[in-house]
Amino acid sequence: MAETNRPGRLIVESGTKPYLPPYLKLRHDKGRDRWILLAPERILTPDKIAVEVLQLCDGVRSVDEISQTLSEQYSAPVELIQKDVTELLQDLADKGFLKAF
């Protein structure tokens, strides 16, 4: 199935392996000193945390693994991180900006 033909809503769970579809571009906007996510007719401005999460969305790591990595990096409880990551990714999926294996 092509990238853009989706059967239904993606529900983000612990085993979900999320990735950004190729038509979404995460770029550093040098002139405005911020990260941006370019999408059809949209420009999203992810904050520092969101950028770190998005950079780990490679279609190989699961939500569990992403949360574990961030938990170690920030010395924060993994349950808190996982809740935050899941909500962020679900929000992106509901906007149509996230795919997953």
Next chain:
Amino acid sequence: MTTELKDHVGDVNDHLESVTVDDEPTSGVTGEDNSLGALCARAPIGLLAELTHRCPLQCGYCSNPIELERVNKELTTEQWVSVMEQAGEMGILQVHLSGGEPTARKDLEEIVAAAARSGLYSNLITAAVTLKRERLEKLKELGLDHVQISFQDVDPENAERIGGYPGATAKKLEAANWVTDMGLPLTINAPIHRQNIHNVGRYIDLAVELGAQRLEIAHVQYYGWAYLNRAMLMPTYEQTMQSVDVVEAARERLKGILTIDMVVPDYYAKRPKPCMGGWAKGFMNVTPAGKAMPCHAAESIPQLTFDNVADRPLLDIWLHGEAFNAFRGTDWMKEPCRSCAFKEVDWGGCRCQAMAITGDPTNTDPACALSPYHGEMAAMAREESRRPLKPYVYRNPKNAAEALKPKQEEAELTPAE
């Protein structure tokens, strides 16, 4: 680091702000006033490149000016390539390749390649009736990011009457399938007016069937040809409200499957739209002949003069061009805008609509309930929406010549006491 993260737990939605037009300088930008950083922070984020006014369709709801620019006045390939390069350098992020029909330009490939090279996210806005699969494949290879295809209605017969192009629907459906087959994101554009407003629900079904990411329920905005044909396009208040309900129900049902953006008809609104996100705030438009304008209808304001990208750098026009500074910010405002709490929310609405309805572009947009012209405008819309439907004026060069002939002035609206 922990504290920083904790600050974000619980307010997830703050991680991602979605903006369509935004040039707010960030607090992180420092440096000399003439440094690249400072310039980028003040640059627009979106560029509408109207590559040509030629179009195989003849839709009477088109917002192009009546006076269509001729092919021999169009910018050259080198000039459009330079516009793309300058746009990338000055900090523009997205380019919308539009028209007319942008694929009527034989050099679209070179323009798309220049946009991609310059780091611009490119969006092809096409009627798709003359597009070939091989050409779309080539454009994708060259870096095209997104395709938007318009459907004049979901019923082929009515669609082809509205657009004045027999056989259009089959070609559009075929092209839409190529787009999704190639893994390109697809937007379906639905220009809504009284001749197709009953089909808003079926447009939503069509977009889902085609695998589109995004559907624009774009109620016609009354500029150019659409203004000329307004009475043949204006839906009733009741039809308008029903269509809004259908969209809102579908948005909930199709979360994560289809994004529906809606442009509402503001003749029935109480508050004006923040047109272009504010005049010369985040957006610029270049016409087929190279005129740089703050919005695509700006030529309807006779007081304005426009610089041409062939004569002056794009950034210089953006920062110092007369038309760009005419209504930038809030200093130009009169009452009731000047003392209004919403003046930096809606920016006084639309200058072109203020011009068209009140004859003065510095007036409050009459879509605003605080405008003395508001009641009359709404009454006019209601009255026009109930008139019997007659054929409208198709957008083509012959009708343009006819419409531009001098004729008796129509009576302008007078403000309420």
